[in-house]
Amino acid sequence: MASNGYRNGTGTNKGAIKPPASSNIRSSSFKSRLPPSSNHSTGSALRRTSSASFTTAAGGDGVPGRVRVAVRLRPRNAEESTADADFADCVELQPELKRLKLRKNNWESETYEFDEVLTEFASQKRVYEVVAKPVVESVLDGYNGTVMAYGQTGTGKTFTLGRLGEEDTSARGIMVRSMEEILANVSPETDSISVSYLQLYMETIQDLLDPANDNISIVEDPRTGDVSLPGATHVEIKDEPSFLELLRLGEAHRIAANTKLNTESSRSHAILMVHVKRSVLGEEVAIPSESDKSSHFVKPPKPLVRKSKLVLVDLAGSERVQKSGSEGHMLEEAKSINLSLSALGKCINALAENSAHVPIRDSKLTRLLRDSFGGTARTSLIVTIGPSPRHRGETASTILFGQRAMKVENMLRIKEEFDYKSLARRLEIQLDKLIAENERQQKAFDDEVERINLEAQNRVSEVERNFTDALEKERLKCQMEYMESVKKLEEKMIENQRKHQHDGFMKDKCNWEGPGFSEDIAEVKKLLEKEIHMRKEAEKEVNKLKSQLGQHMDAGAGGDAEILKLQIALEDEVHQKKKLEEEIIILRSQMLQLTFEADQMRRCLARGGSGNAYPGLDSPMSQVRDSLSGHKTPVSALFDQVGVQKILDLLESEDANVRIHAVKVVANLAAEEANQERIVEAGGLTSLLMLLRSYEDETVRRVAAGAIANLAMNEANQELIMVQGGISLLSTTASDAEDPQTLRMVAGAIANLCGNDKLQATLRSEGGIKALLGMVRCRHPDVLSQVARGIANFAKCESRASTNGIRSGRSLLIDEGALPWIVQNANNDAAPIRRHIELALCHLAQHEANAKDMINGGALWELVRITRDCSREDIRSLARRTLNSSLLFRSEMRRLRIEL
Numbered sequence: 001m002a003s004n005g006y007r008n009g010t011g012t013n014k015g016a017i018k019p020p021a022s023s024n025i026r027s028s029s030f031k032s033r034l035p036p037s038s039n040h041s042t043g044s045a046l047r048r049t050s051s052a053s054f055t056t057a058a059g060g061d062g063v064p065g066r067v068r069v070a071v072r073l074r075p076r077n078a079e080e081s082t083a084d085a086d087f088a089d090c091v092e093l094q095p096e097l098k099r100l101k102l103r104k105n106n107w108e109s110e111t112y113e114f115d116e117v118l119t120e121f122a123s124q125k126r127v128y129e130v131v132a133k134p135v136v137e138s139v140l141d142g143y144n145g146t147v148m149a150y151g152q153t154g155t156g157k158t159f160t161l162g163r164l165g166e167e168d169t170s171a172r173g174i175m176v177r178s179m180e181e182i183l184a185n186v187s188p189e190t191d192s193i194s195v196s197y198l199q200l201y202m203e204t205i206q207d208l209l210d211p212a213n214d215n216i217s218i219v220e221d222p223r224t225g226d227v228s229l230p231g232a233t234h235v236e237i238k239d240e241p242s243f244l245e246l247l248r249l250g251e252a253h254r255i256a257a258n259t260k261l262n263t264e265s266s267r268s269h270a271i272l273m274v275h276v277k278r279s280v281l282g283e284e285v286a287i288p289s290e291s292d293k294s295s296h297f298v299k300p301p302k303p304l305v306r307k308s309k310l311v312l313v314d315l316a317g318s319e320r321v322q323k324s325g326s327e328g329h330m331l332e333e334a335k336s337i338n339l340s341l342s343a344l345g346k347c348i349n350a351l352a353e354n355s356a357h358v359p360i361r362d363s364k365l366t367r368l369l370r371d372s373f374g375g376t377a378r379t380s381l382i383v384t385i386g387p388s389p390r391h392r393g394e395t396a397s398t399i400l401f402g403q404r405a406m407k408v409e410n411m412l413r414i415k416e417e418f419d420y421k422s423l424a425r426r427l428e429i430q431l432d433k434l435i436a437e438n439e440r441q442q443k444a445f446d447d448e449v450e451r452i453n454l455e456a457q458n459r460v461s462e463v464e465r466n467f468t469d470a471l472e473k474e475r476l477k478c479q480m481e482y483m484e485s486v487k488k489l490e491e492k493m494i495e496n497q498r499k500h501q502h503d504g505f506m507k508d509k510c511n512w513e514g515p516g517f518s519e520d521i522a523e524v525k526k527l528l529e530k531e532i533h534m535r536k537e538a539e540k541e542v543n544k545l546k547s548q549l550g551q552h553m554d555a556g557a558g559g560d561a562e563i564l565k566l567q568i569a570l571e572d573e574v575h576q577k578k579k580l581e582e583e584i585i586i587l588r589s590q591m592l593q594l595t596f597e598a599d600q601m602r603r604c605l606a607r608g609g610s611g612n613a614y615p616g617l618d619s620p621m622s623q624v625r626d627s628l629s630g631h632k633t634p635v636s637a638l639f640d641q642v643g644v645q646k647i648l649d650l651l652e653s654e655d656a657n658v659r660i661h662a663v664k665v666v667a668n669l670a671a672e673e674a675n676q677e678r679i680v681e682a683g684g685l686t687s688l689l690m691l692l693r694s695y696e697d698e699t700v701r702r703v704a705a706g707a708i709a710n711l712a713m714n715e716a717n718q719e720l721i722m723v724q725g726g727i728s729l730l731s732t733t734a735s736d737a738e739d740p741q742t743l744r745m746v747a748g749a750i751a752n753l754c755g756n757d758k759l760q761a762t763l764r765s766e767g768g769i770k771a772l773l774g775m776v777r778c779r780h781p782d783v784l785s786q787v788a789r790g791i792a793n794f795a796k797c798e799s800r801a802s803t804n805g806i807r808s809g810r811s812l813l814i815d816e817g818a819l820p821w822i823v824q825n826a827n828n829d830a831a832p833i834r835r836h837i838e839l840a841l842c843h844l845a846q847h848e849a850n851a852k853d854m855i856n857g858g859a860l861w862e863l864v865r866i867t868r869d870c871s872r873e874d875i876r877s878l879a880r881r882t883l884n885s886s887l888l889f890r891s892e893m894r895r896l897r898i899e900l
C-alpha cells in the first residue's frame with residue numbers, strides 16, 4: 001500500500017512559490033502543509049468533510065484524499081538537441097525537494113512544488129510506482145481510481161501511460177503495469193476483471209474495441225452519482241497476453257478511426273476503464289437479542305461484492321486549449337477539444353477554489369470523469385512537459401494546471417454492495433438444511449408414535465390372553481368343585497340310604513316317613529338319579545367316541561405300514577431290475593467285445609495280417625471297405641440292440657471292470673466308421689476325452705486314446721476334438737504316458753489331427769507338435785511310425801497352404817525343431833517310418849522358405865538320396881522335381897557338384 005501518506009493526505013500547496021524571496025518554505029514535505037481553503041486539523045487520519053466534490057452522491061462515510069500530481073520531464077529529442085543546443089532547458093528540476101523551477105529568463109524563475117517530480121531519467125517503473133501504484137492498490141481495496149496524463153502533444157503522455165513494452169519490458173507503461181498488478185492480486189475463482197477502451201473525440205465517445213459502436217452515451221446514477229457506459233464493450237481479462245492483445249486492437253482501431261476522420265490521436269482522449277469485481281466477506285456483527293439484552297447472537301459475515309473501477313486517461317494535447325483560430329473542421333475540432341479540456345480545467349479551478357458551482361455538465365470529458373476527478377475516487381495526475389524553451393508558454397500552462405489540480409480534494413468511498421446472489425444461495429442452503437432437519441424430526445416422531453402404538457397393542461393382547469387364561473382356569477376350577485360337591489352329595493346320600501334302611505328295620509321307622517322329609521329326599525334322589533344318568537350317558541358317549549377314534553387310528557396305522565412295506569418292496573424290485581438291466585448290458589457288451597474280437601481274428605486270418613486291434617490308424621481304408629461290404633457286422637448288430645447311450649453310460653459305472661469293459665467296446669465300435677457318427681452324437685467323444693483327463697488306469701487311458709484316435713480320422717470330429725480342448729489333453733497324455741501302446745494311440749490321434757488344414761495353428765499353440773515330437777523318446781517303431789505320419793501330414797498341409805498362398809514363412813515344424821529328427825530318421829530301417837519321412841521331406845522342400853534350414857540341417861543330402869534310393873518311383877520323382885524347382889537347392893547342388 002502507498003506508504004507516502006497519499007491516502008490520508010490532508011494538505012495542498014498554495015501554488016507557485018517564488019524563491020528565493022519566499023523564505024517561508026520550511027519543509028518540502030507536502031503532507032505537513034495545510035490547504036489554504038480548509039481548516040482541517042493536521043494529522044487527522046479520517047474525517048468527515050464537506051469539502052469540494054462535484055459529485056452529488058458523496059454522502060456517507062468516506063476518506064478524503066487530495067488529487068495527487070506528479071510532473072514528468074521528457075528528455076530532449078533529437079530535433080531539440082540540435083535546434084536548442086545553445087539554449088538551456090526551460091525547466092530545472094529539484095527532484096529531491098519535489099520542486100520544479102520554470103525559467104522566466106536567464107535570471108528569473110518560478111518554483112513549484114509537486115507531489116513527485118520525475119526527471120528525464122526517471123524509469124517507467126518508478127513512474128508507475130509513484131503515480132499509479134497507490135491508485136491501483138486502492139482500486140483493489142474497492143475504491144475507484146483514476147490516473148490521467150495531461151500535457152502538450154509530444155511530451156510523453158502516451159509514452160507514460162500506453163507503452164506496451166513488447167520488446168523491452170522495462171519500457172511498459174502504466175496501463176500494462178496496472179493490469180499486471182491487478183491480475184496478481186485477484187483470485188480467478190471469485191473475482192473478475194473486465195475492460196472497456198474508448199476514445200472521446202469531438203464530444204463523441206467511440207468504442208475502441210468495437211469501431212462500429214461510435215456514439216456511446218454516458219449514464220449517471222442519480223442516487224450514487226456513479227458514471228457508467230452501458231453501451232461500451234466489456235472484455236473479460238484473464239491474463240496479461242489477452243490484455244496486451246486488447247490494447248493492440250484498441251490502438252489499431254484508434255489509428256483507423258483517426259485516419260477516417262482525418263485527424264491525429266493527439267486530438268482525442270483515450271480512456272481505458274478497468275472494472276474490478278471482488279467477493280469479500282463482511283465482518284461478523286454481534287446483535288443483542290430482543291428478549292435477552294445480555295445475550296448476543298453473532299450474525300454471520302455478509303457476502304459482499306466490491307466493485308471498483310480504474311480509469312486511465314490519455315488526454316488530448318493540452319496545446320489545443322490555447323491554440324485556436326483554425327478554420328472549418330479544424331476549428332470545430334479545436335473548439336471541441338477546447339470544450340472538453342477547458343471544461344476539465346474549469347472544473348478543477350472551481351474545485352480547487354471550493355466554488356459552489358462546478359461546471360461538470362459542460363463537456364463529456366468532465367461528465368465521464370465526474371466520479372473520478374474531484375469525485376469519490378483516488379486520483380493521480382501526471383503532467384508531462386518538454387524541456388524546449390520554445391514551448392515555455394505551453395509548459396507553464398501545463399504546470400499551472402497541475403498546480404490547481406493539487407488543490408482538489410476527493411471524498412473516497414468504498415464501493416461495496418451486498419452480494420444478493422450469494423446471500424440468496426447461502427440462505428437457500430440454510431433453508432435446505434432446516435427442511436431436512438425438520439423432515440428428520442418428523443420421521444423420528446412418526447417412528448416413535450408407531451412404536452408406542454405397537455407396544456400398546458402388544459400389551460392389550462397380552463392382558464387379553466392372561467385374562468382368557470385366568471377365566472378358563474376359574475371355569476375349570478368351578479367345574480371341578482361342582483363335580484366334587486356332587487360326588488360328595490351322592491356319597492352322603494348313599495350312606496344316608498344305608499343308614500335309613502338299617503334304622504328303619506332296627507329302630508324308629510316313622511322318623512323317615514315324615515311327609516315333608518320323605519318328599520325332599522325323593523326330590524333330591526330324583527335329581528341325583530337324573531344327574532347320574534346324564535353323567536353315565538356322557539361317559540358312554542365319550543367312551544364311544546374314544547373307541548371310534550382308536551379304531552380310526554388303528555386303521556390308519558395299519559394302512560401306512562402296508563404302504564411302506566409295498567414301497568420298500570417296489571424299490572427293491574426297481575433296484576433289482578436296474579441291476580439286472582445292467583447285467584444284461586454288461587453281458588451284451590461282453591458278447592459284443594467277444595464277437596468283435598472273433599470278427600477281428602477272422603479278418604486277420606483271412607488277410608494273414610498282424611492282428612491290429614485298432615484298425616484305421618495305418619489303414620483307414622480297412623473299415624471303410626468293411627462298412628461298404630453291404631451287410632452289417634455282428635458287432636454293429638449288437639450295438640444296435642444295446643444302444644449307444646447305454647454303453648456310454650457304462651463308461652461312468654461305479655464298477656471299474658465295467659468301465660474298462662465299456663471303454664473297450666466303445667473303442668471297438670469307434671474303429672468302424674459307420675458307428676462313429678452315432679458315438680459322437682451321443683456324446684461319446686466328450687466321455688472319452690473325460691476318461692483321458694480323469695486318468696485312473698493305463699488300460700482305460702490306452703483304450704480311450706485309441707478310440708479318440710479312431711474318431712480323429714473324421715474331419716468333423718477333428719474339429720470337435722479341438723473345440724473340446726482335446727489337443728492339449730492329448731499333448732499332456734503324450735508327455736506323461738509311458739506305455740508304448742498308449743503313446744502309439746496318442747501319436748496316432750495327433751497324427752490324424754495333423755492332416756487337417758484348419759488345425760495347424762492350434763496344434764502348434766496348444767503344444768500338439770511339441771508333444772508329437774516328444775514321443776520319439778519312446779523308441780517303439782509303432783510310435784515312431786505315427787510320429788512320422790503326423791509330421792508328413794503336417795508338412796503336407798503346410799505345403800498346400802503355401803502353394804495356395806495362405807501361409808508364408810518357414811515351416812512350423814522347423815520352428816519347433818523337428819528337422820534334426822526328420823533328417824536322422826529319413827533312412828530309418830522301418831519302412832513305414834521311412835516312407836512318411838521321405839514324404840515329409842518332399843513337402844518341406846517344396847517351400848523355398850525352408851530351403852536354407854534344410855540345407856544347413858543336412859536335409860538336402862537326404863533328398864538327394866531319396867531321388868536315388870527310394871523304393872517308390874512316385875516319391876523319387878517327387879523329390880527330384882522338388883529339388884529342381886528350388887533355386888536355393890539348385891545352386892547348393894551346383895556348389896556341391898551334385899547331379900540328379
Ligand code: ADP
Binds near residue numbers: 075317
Ligand atoms: P504524447 O502522447 O504526449 O503526444 P508521446 O508519448 O507520443 O507524447 O511521446 C512523444 C515522443 O517522445 C515519442 O517518440 C516518445 O517515445 C518520446 N518520449 C516521450 N517521453 C519520453 C521519455 N520519458 N523518455 C524518452 N522518450 C520519451
Ligand code: MG
Binds near residue numbers: 157
Ligand atoms: Mg499521445
